[in-house]
Amino acid sequence: MESILVLTHGNEASALTKASLEAVAAGMGLASRLGAPLSIGIVAADGSAAASALASAGARLLAVSGAAFAQPRYATDAAACQALCRAARASIVLAPESARFARVMAGVAHRLGGFIDTHITALGGAEHVEVTRWFYRQRVEAVLSRAARPWFLLLDAGTHAAFAGAPGSAQTEQVAVELPAPHTTVTGLRAPQQGAQTIRPDAGLLFVAGAGWTKKQADGQVHTSEAGQIILEFLRGSGASLGSSKSLVDQGSEGQPVLPFLTHLNQVGQTGATPRHPKGLSTCCHGEEPHVVGWRFIGERRAISLDPNCGWTRGKADVVYVADAFQVMTKVNALLAARKA
Amino acid sequence: MSNPLHIVVCAGIVPDPLQTLEPVSGPHGPGLKNEMVLPAVLDPWAASALYEAAHLAAKHPGSKVWLVALGPKAKLQQVMMTVAQKAGFELVPVDGPIGGFPDAHSTAAVLAETISAIAGLDKTRLLLFGGWESASRGAGITLQLIGEILGITDQFQGVDRIDMRADCSFEVLERVEGGMHQESVCAGLPAVLGWATGTLAEPRNNPQTGMSNMRTILPALQKARPVALSGDSLRYVAVSLPRQQRATRVVKDMSPDEIARELVEWMGAE
Numbered sequence: 001m002e003s004i005l006v007l008t009h010g011n012e013a014s015a016l017t018k019a020s021l022e023a024v025a026a027g028m029g030l031a032s033r034l035g036a037p038l039s040i041g042i043v044a045a046d047g048s049a050a051a052s053a054l055a056s057a058g059a060r061l062l063a064v065s066g067a068a069f070a071q072p073r074y075a076t077d078a079a080a081c082q083a084l085c086r087a088a089r090a091s092i093v094l095a096p097e098s099a100r101f102a103r104v105m106a107g108v109a110h111r112l113g114g115f116i117d118t119h120i121t122a123l124g125g126a127e128h129v130e131v132t133r134w135f136y137r138q139r140v141e142a143v144l145s146r147a148a149r150p151w152f153l154l155l156d157a158g159t160h161a162a163f164a165g166a167p168g169s170a171q172t173e174q175v176a177v178e179l180p181a182p183h184t185t186v187t188g189l190r191a192p193q194q195g196a197q198t199i200r201p202d203a204g205l206l207f208v209a210g211a212g213w214t215k216k217q218a219d220g221q222v223h224t225s226e227a228g229q230i231i232l233e234f235l236r237g238s239g240a241s242l243g244s245s246k247s248l249v250d251q252g253s254e255g256q257p258v259l260p261f262l263t264h265l266n267q268v269g270q271t272g273a274t275p276r277h278p279k280g281l282s283t284c285c286h287g288e289e290p291h292v293v294g295w296r297f298i299g300e301r302r303a304i305s306l307d308p309n310c311g312w313t314r315g316k317a318d319v320v321y322v323a324d325a326f327q328v329m330t331k332v333n334a335l336l337a338a339r340k341a
Numbered sequence: 342m343s344n345p346l347h348i349v350v351c352a353g354i355v356p357d358p359l360q361t362l363e364p365v366s367g368p369h370g371p372g373l374k375n376e377m378v379l380p381a382v383l384d385p386w387a388a389s390a391l392y393e394a395a396h397l398a399a400k401h402p403g404s405k406v407w408l409v410a411l412g413p414k415a416k417l418q419q420v421m422m423t424v425a426q427k428a429g430f431e432l433v434p435v436d437g438p439i440g441g442f443p444d445a446h447s448t449a450a451v452l453a454e455t456i457s458a459i460a461g462l463d464k465t466r467l468l469l470f471g472g473w474e475s476a477s478r479g480a481g482i483t484l485q486l487i488g489e490i491l492g493i494t495d496q497f498q499g500v501d502r503i504d505m506r507a508d509c510s511f512e513v514l515e516r517v518e519g520g521m522h523q524e525s526v527c528a529g530l531p532a533v534l535g536w537a538t539g540t541l542a543e544p545r546n547n548p549q550t551g552m553s554n555m556r557t558i559l560p561a562l563q564k565a566r567p568v569a570l571s572g573d574s575l576r577y578v579a580v581s582l583p584r585q586q587r588a589t590r591v592v593k594d595m596s597p598d599e600i601a602r603e604l605v606e607w608m609g610a611e
Binding site for chain 1: 371477478481495497512526527537579586589590591592595598605608
């Protein structure tokens with residue numbers, strides 16, 4: 001008989017992350033389907049707020065707490081997860097595919113003699129647990145299963161609804177952890193660009209800027225500065241997250257005009273991110289299959305392009321506007337500003 | 342800067358991103374149609390790791406870079422004809438299967454064994470580099486598993502920058518959620534760094550570097566150890582291409598004002 005452990009972690013304020021709550025909901029669903037006992041492990045500086053949020057989950061709660069777990073770090077997080085897994089003795093371990101857990105969970109699986117699969121987008125199967133994940137950067141989808149246990153599964157964010165039970169008082173078992181001598185010190189977080197936070201994972205809209213923004217326009221001139229202003233104004237007015245094609249990000253290292261707020265972290269596609277947003281709007285992009293890959297998990301997709309025959313939009317976008325993005329986005333910004341006023 | 346570094350870069354080869362991929366079933370599990378004839382490249386994130394390794398080694402006299410690559414000998418040779426011109430390294434090839442479907446646990450075990458057997462490698466000076474994910478399996482676990490097998494417990498993933506100090510302690514920037522970097526200071530070596538894009542552009546081809554590398558690459562390929570990867574634990578139920586095809590509405594006759602109004606309405610409460 002299977003037993004399920006969901007590993008969760010807190011954010012800077014020790015509250016559970018959204019991705020953790022999604023993993024909890026997935027774990028509850030799997031445990032219910034298999035008739036398996038469910039445990040939830042919490043890694044946080046102070047696990048009390050997280051435990052309170054999970055009071056109505058109907059699960060055994062285990063926690064690792066202390067100052068050492070306030071910040072993500074391989075040695076301490078791996079030791080914490082290892083201790084929680086040993087305490088829970090679970091055959092299947094679910095965890096969010098967060099930067100914190102993605103850094104350590106394969107190591108934890110190895111220490112416990114287990115196996116791990118990552119970027120899981122769905123949990124299924126009738127008699128056996130089967131999981132879905134993508135290969136070749138979201139170009140091939142596979143359903144797989146494993147007989148060996150413990151089996152660790154990292155769930156991609158946005159693939160499950162988040163647990164939203166009523167908070168209450170909960171009994172938590174504190175698990176002791178033997179920590180290695182400190183060797184790595186986390187000194188903080190750094191924003192890649194001053195003043196312009198353009199990546200917003202929870203935004204309802206992904207705005208993708210393509211290389212066309214920095215090319216010669218109808219007047220034969222390049223208007224990179226104006227393009228930057230239009231894009232930033234749109235991001236401020238809409239709350240959208242900014243993605244970019246590789247070619248636009250790479251232009252900086254090739255000595256061509258660049259949008260100064262773009263970095264490789266904005267890049268979507270074959271060598272970039274594949275973010276999940278309900279809607280996506282691409283502008284001035286030219287289409288290759290790698291670019292389409294970046295849009296795999298976007299719900300509704302629209303595009304503005306001067307090329308009516310652009311190959312990637314056909315069959316991939318819902319609507320393509322054959323128009324000048326400079327003109328359209330300037331009008332959009334004016335409408336958004338008027339609506340706010 | 343007199344502390345030489347021993348940098349091992351783990352890098353796989355993947356189909357050129359512009360190729361159309363089609364999964365097929367074979368006697369050893371799923372694979373890609375015509376996989377052996379698809380043009381291949383060094384995995385993009387692993388390539389970033391290689392360029393960063395070469396850059397770092399150049400700043401620390403006496404340092405050495407090894408490139409450990411698992412794949413069919415013929416494909417490795419093909420890819421190395423280009424890669425060898427980018428940076429100086431010693432190739433440690435392992436003659437094994439290609440593709441993203443073999444189990445990462447088996448791959449990690451083979452690579453860890455290969456790294457342990459590298460002659461002259463000082464593990465107290467080791468920086469284990471690679472891509473934080475690959476463009477084939479994309480699991481992001483192989484490097485981590487190798488690190489665990491080798492007993493390295495300072496690991497960093499999604500690395501975009503490393504600043505090495507004279508005493509071999511270093512500052513490192515890792516990608517985290519929300520477009521941020523986590524900044525850490527590691528007291529010393531050994532360490533595992535799974536690279537994201539890094540900060541360096543792809544180096545220009547240098548024929549002299551290529552000729553120098555090829556003098557050792559070709560003999561190494563001749564002696565590449567053949568391995569078979571075990572996949573006993575892993576069972577593929579189905580492998581398929583996404584079939585989603587959208588009915589695209591192409592709008593050619595609307596003014597910018599009309600398009601803007603429609604877009605704002607579509608965006609709704611954004």
